[in-house]
Amino acid sequence: MGDFFSGLLHAAVFAKEAGYPLSEALGNATSKLKMYSNQEQESILSRHLAGFEVINRMGDPSLQPVLAELEQAVANESSVEMDYRSSHEEQPKNRVIDPYGMVYWNNKWYTVAFCHLRNEIRSFRADRILQTKRTQIIFKRPEAFSAREFFMQNLLPDLVGKDGLISLIIEGRTEALDDLCLHWFLGHHLKERTSNQAIFLLEEKSIHTYVPYFLLSYGKSIQVIEPQSLKEKLVAVASELMEYYQL
Structure with a gap:
């Protein structure tokens, strides 16, 4: 159990530094774990955490509400209306998305979602979402869909067998x-x-x-x-x- 608890506490540290939207709730959960541990278990956990630090660049606090909204939308399978500014557009566009999952990559958060405007699954960078609004629309995430696999396949397509x-x-x-x-x-x-x-x-x-x-x-x-x-x-x-x- 010691490895399990220490691993969970380390994961909480990583999540907090990455700007995980529910890091406060995760922190409360780990505090309760320590509270209900006996003296020997608490001593072991403290030793594991004593020299463990994660250093990440400063995140934008204004991003937290967006991440929290997206996390809820993923969990509840509910569509979100958002104003999104892409890298090649000066003015943001309003669009409705069905968030299938969230990905943290290269110090940035992304949501992989079905875009009603483009009628396809796309990746959206969270820091380019200017505002979000909940909708009453409910969607069904494709079975066995992996946001990570979709994101990485688009970022780094497989070139095996490709000519040239x-x-x-x-x-x-x-x-x-x-x-x-x-x-x-x-x-x-x-x-x-x-x-x-x-x-x-x-x-x-x-x-x-x-x-x-x-x-x-x-x-x-x-x-x-x-x-x-x-x-x-x-x-x-x-x-x-x-x-x-x-x-």
Whole structure:
């Protein structure tokens, strides 16, 4: 039981730092657990928590009501009306969604929901939701639906068997390559790794659109060996930055 309780308390710490909407209720529940533990159990739990800390960046307190509303909508299978501003739109759009689940990824909260406006399942970033309003509409979540699987499949689609993939070969210091191979995007496409080299298999569009900006922060600690087109793109991006800051 000790491992179970200590694991639960650690999970509560993680949830609080992630901005979990019911972290206060979870905290109260864990406090009751400790209260009803005997002296030996409480001593063990205290020792497990004494050196356990989670550090996350400061969250926006105004996001809490939105997260709480979404959590309730997921649990009750009730639709939500919201004003949502996407990344490519200046003005928010009003839409009704059926929230199927919530995902915490890369320090941000998302809801995976059926969008009545687009008539499809989509992911919505919680910090782009300007306001929410409960509706009387009830929906039925698809059976065995996984918000996590949907989110990750859209973020990192499976490229197995796909034609036209290009090998990205990078050499560099071991520590830099270790970090590069743990990158949320590149790590998913890692094909081969040695002490001084990493080989990734990617679509050409990704290599020229996203990868240059991932690699610039590594400076001289890494070197692109192939493809030549990526080297040229890195030169172009670096030149643009130099011109921009020389103004």
